[in-house]
Amino acid sequence: MTTEHDVSTDYETHSQALNDNGMMVLMSTVSDISIKPIIEWIMYENHVRRKRQRELLLMICSDGGSVEDAFALIDVMQSSKVPIKTVGLGSVASSGLLIFLAGTPGRRVLTPNTSILSHQFSWGSSGKEHELFATVKEFELCQHRILDHYRRCTGLDEDLIRKALLPPQDVYLSAAEALKYQICDHVADAAWK
Numbered sequence: 001m002t003t004e005h006d007v008s009t010d011y012e013t014h015s016q017a018l019n020d021n022g023m024m025v026l027m028s029t030v031s032d033i034s035i036k037p038i039i040e041w042i043m044y045e046n047h048v049r050r051k052r053q054r055e056l057l058l059m060i061c062s063d064g065g066s067v068e069d070a071f072a073l074i075d076v077m078q079s080s081k082v083p084i085k086t087v088g089l090g091s092v093a094s095s096g097l098l099i100f101l102a103g104t105p106g107r108r109v110l111t112p113n114t115s116i117l118s119h120q121f122s123w124g125s126s127g128k129e130h131e132l133f134a135t136v137k138e139f140e141l142c143q144h145r146i147l148d149h150y151r152r153c154t155g156l157d158e159d160l161i162r163k164a165l166l167p168p169q170d171v172y173l174s175a176a177e178a179l180k181y182q183i184c185d186h187v188a189d190a191a192w193k
Contacts, residue, residue: 022053030065030095035073042076042084052082058103059087064094067121067142074102074149083107088175088184093117098146101153101183110175110184118183119170121146154182 018024024041028034038058045053058077077084077099086103089111097118100108110116121142150161165171165181175187 022055023057023059025059025061026096026099027059027061027090030062030070030073030099032066032069032072034062034065035069039073039076042080042082045082046080054082055107056080056082056084057087058084058099059089060092060096060100061088061090062093062096062099063091064096064117067095067098067146070095070098071145071149073099077102085109087111088114088116091115091117094119097183098149101149105153106185108184109186109188110178112175112187112189114175114178116173116175116178116183117170118165118173120166120168156182 015025019041022045024038026034026038042056045056083104084102085107086100087109088100090113092100092110092114094117097116121139147158147161147166150156150165151158154161154165156165165183173181173183175184178184179187
């Protein structure tokens with residue numbers, strides 16, 4: 001009979017084995033807590049490990065979360081000297097999609113049953129009038145960062161991105177549709193091989 005302790009130990013052992021072999025899984029909401037180990041992993045692989053991996057593999061199944069935290073990870077990913085292959089599976093949505101897009105060009109893979117959600121940045125705020133003006137400025141800066149990120153990662157022009165991927169309503173895409181919009185480079189069953 002398996003006890004709760006055995007399952008926890010197995011998870012930690014498996015997770016460490018994946019990390020030791022250049023693999024990491026993001027399977028939660030994007031937050032400072034969920035991205036911290038990924039940032040540390042990328043930094044370790046780039047600056048501490050004596051014999052670098054040829055490629056890092058980041059598997060992503062996330063319904064999104066903090067855009068600011070996503071961009072913190074994206075900045076680290078884009079400064080990596082080791083190529084980062086991103087594999088999307090299950091649901092890749094919102095800020096999870098931003099992270100997926102940041103994978104090394106040519107190495108962004110979706111599994112066939114992956115569901116993609118692309119949408120405009122959403123937020124809520126309260127406070128005094130002058131505080132709201134400052135918040136609106138940050139909202140506009142964030143919208144610009146998101147649009148620029150889509151443009152750099154897909155090669156699409158701004159008008160097409162606004163119309164097809166960032167219109168006022170949510171946009172759900174299949175893996176095949178995501179490939180058409182250059183969100184991914186490949187759709188494959190066994191993407192980690």
